[in-house]
Amino acid sequence: MNIGVDAAALGMSNTVVASTTDVNSAYWNPAGLVHLEDHQGALMHASYFANIAQYDYAAYAKPIDDRSAYAISFIRFGVDDILNTTELIDGQGNIDYNRIKLFSAADYAFTFSYARKLPVPGFQYGVNAKVIRRVIGDFANSWGFGFDVGLQFERDDWKFGLMLRDITTTYNIWNIDEDEYAKISNAIPGENQELPESTEITLPKAQLGIAKKWEFHNDMSLLAATNLNMRFAQTNDIISTSFVSIDPALGFEVGYTDLVFFRTGVGNFQNITQLDGSQQVGFQPNIGVGFKYKGIQIDYALTDLGDQSAALYSNIFSLKIDLGIFR
Known part of the structure; x- marks a missing residue:
């Protein structure tokens, strides 16, 4: 739930909390759903860690009336296809490769979003109700529940956004198959002797965003946006205290005739300790492009450019469709 969705947003280093106004607002800030003029759908696919992990996303959003909207994602x-070798050796000590099975370790999130305009002009709010499902083969699975709350405010072409994630704290309750666990608990003497904790807690986080868009006479536009991503714990973020740690991010989108877009951004500023004990600041630049025509938008982002290992680059593709074009 921390990775993000939509190649357009990821190309801008996720700096869209204040400016998001489409179906993908369900993730970034549900308050932005009130800007929908018709129902929309979105799809995204990305591969991580040299194609070992697959990340997929789908969403649908629709206005309820001129003041409210909803979305599901x-x-x-x-x-x-992880190899399960826990039964590789049979009861007589023989290695039998036919006993190898495949399993998956996957996380799922189902979200219902609702947004509504407030009586104060320019103000809107949104709420996410999330169901989290995690499965690790036959070994363990969990269910979790949580809520997000988002706010947006607009004045004089300036946009402000606040996203409070897991505001009530999100709890995942694990169910561990003790028979399956027993097969591996003594694989390494002295390790894994006790069952893991059955409760997993995700603490609240906050994102504060500001954005402004300029339109130029030559059909060009520029969207500039910034985020302050806050976690209420001391981390390696560039601004870190015992109360809150802040990771700033900056993003830009240049558009031409609302048809072609180029995006770039930088974020994930972290204090990194080198082997010699010295400190340096690490960061992650992203870039992206997009094409929009008659209600169909295709976007691409290349993330994690600052990493020296090409295997860790992430190529992300997403599709957004104004479904009203099929009427």
């Missing part, structure tokens, strides 16, 4: 992040 689905996310899956999984590693498939």
Whole structure:
């Protein structure tokens, strides 16, 4: 749930909390759903860790009336076809490769979003109700529940956004198959002797965003946006205290005739300790492009450009469709 969705947003280093106004607002800030003029659908696919992990997303959103809207969305992040070698050796000590099975470790998120304009002009709010499902083959699975709350405010072409994730704290309750666990608990003497904790907690986080878009006479446009991503714990973020840690991000989108877009951004500023004990600041630049025509938008983002390993680059593709064009 921390990775993000939509190649257009990822190309801008996720700096869309204030400016999001489409179906993907269900993830970034549900308050933005009130800007929908018709129902929309979105799809995204990305591969991570040299294609070992697959990340998929789908969403649908629709206005309810001129003041409110709703959306439903689905996310899956999984590693498939993992070799289960826990029964590789039979009871007589023989190695039998036919006993190897395949399993998946996958996380799922189902989200229902609702947004509504407030009586104060320019103000809108949105709420996400999330169901989290995690499965690790036959070994363990869990269910979790949580809520997000988002706000947006617009004045004089400036946009402001606040997204509070897991505001009530998200809890995942694990069910561990003790028979399957027993097969591996003594694989390494002295390790994994006890069952893991059955409760997993995701603490609240906050994102504060500001954005402004300029339109030029030559059919060009420029959207500039910034985010402050906050976690209420001390981390390696560039701004870090015992109360809150802040990771800033900056993103830009240049558009031509609302048809072609180029995007770039930088974020994930972290204090990194080198082997010699010295400190340096690490960051992650992203770039992306997009094409929009008659209600169909295709976007591409290349993320994690700052990493020295080409295997860790992520190529992300997404599709957004104004479904009203099929009427």
